[in-house]
Amino acid sequence: MKGYVITILSVSLIMILVTLSLSLRSAYLSTERALIAPLPLTYAGFLMDSVAYQLNSAIGPQIGINESNSSTIISINDTLASMNQSANITAYGAFLSSQVANTTASSITTNFTNISSGITRLYIDQNYVYTNNFTSNEMLFTAPGGTNATVYNVSFTTSGVRSAVAPMTFNASGNLNVTLSYTDSNGTGTETGIVSGNQTNQLIVTYANGSTITVTVGLKNGNSSSLDILANGINATISWNATLPPLSTSTEPGYAYDAIINYTQGQVSWIGRVGKQE
C-alpha cells in the first residue's frame, strides 16, 4: 500500500514540475515576443532618420540646436547660390516609393513637392521657419508673430571685391544684440550693436560688379526679430546663430523639412514631415 502512496506522490510531483516547466517556457517565449515585436518600429525610425540625413546632405543646411535652461541657440551654415536639386529630390522620392518600398516589403509614399521647387523650408523646434530660396538667393529665419531672438551673430563670405558698405543703424535702447561679419577679397569687416527687433534694420554690402548682400534684422513680413539675407548677383556662404528663448516643455527640439513621407510596414505605420528630433 505504501508503494502506491509513493507512486501517487511521485506522479503528483512530476505533474507539478511539468506544469512549472511549461509555465517557464511560456514566460520565456512571451519575453522573446515582447523584445522582438518593436523591431519593425526600430527599422522605421532608422529609415526615417536616414531619409532626413540624405535630404540634409543634398539640400542642407548644416544645422545645430543647443538647448539650455535659459536659452536655445540655433546655428545654421548654408549657401546663397543658385542650386537646382529639384530633379534629384523628385527622383529620390520616387525611388523611395518604388525600389526601397519593394526591398523593404513596405509601402512608402512621399510628397517632396515643396522642397523640390527650389525652396528649402525647415520647421525648427516646431516654432521657427527657415527658408532658403535657391532661385532668388535669399534666406529667411522667422516665426509667426516673431522669433523673440535676443542675439544674432551673422557672418557671410563672398569672393567679391567690396566697393561700399551701408552700415546697420544701431539703437542702444533696442532689444536685439547683433554682430555682423563680412569677409571678401578686401578682408573682413565687423559691426556690432543693438537694434530694435520691431524695426527693419539693414546692412548692405556692395561689390565692384554692382552685386549686393543685404542683411535685414528685425521686422520682416510682419514678424519681429527675424533674419533675412539676400544675395543679389553674387554667391555667398552664410553662417549665423540666434539666441532664442528656451523651449516650452511641450516642444520637441529638432527640425523637419516641408516634406511628407508615409511609411507602412505590417502593423507599423508612420506619416509626417521628414526631419530629425534632437
Add this chain to the structure above:
Amino acid sequence: MRGFAITLDSIVALTFVLFAMVIISTENYQPTAPGEIYLKEVTLDALTVLEKTGGIPPLLNGNTTPAYQLVEAMPGSMCMEVSVVNSYGAVVAEIAKSGCNNSEGLDIQTVAMPMMYNGSQYVVTSESWFTEAPG
C-alpha cells in the same frame, strides 16, 4: 508476487523522481534578449556608422577601405556583408568580412538603406549572421 509489485512500483517511483530532478536541474529561466535582436541592432548601427562617417561614397568610387574596416570590426562570431545596388537593380559594390562566405542555413538579419549620391539613387544593404549560435 507482492514483492515484485512493490519493487516495480519503487522503480517507477524512482524513475519519476529522477525525471523530476533532471527537469529541476535543466530549468534555467534567464530572460535574455534573443540573438537576432542583437544582430539587428548591430546591423542597423553599422549602416548608420557607415553612412554618417562618409564611408559609402568611397565604396561607390571603388575604395572599399572604410567599409571593409567596419565589417572587420564586427565581433568575432558575427559576419557581415555590405552591398550597394543602384536604381537599375545592379550590384555596384559588395564586400564581406573575411572568412564569411557561407551563410547557408543560418539566420540572417538584413537591413536596407536608401541613399543619394551624385544625383543617383542606391540601396545599401547589410546582411549579418552568426557563424555559430551565440552563447
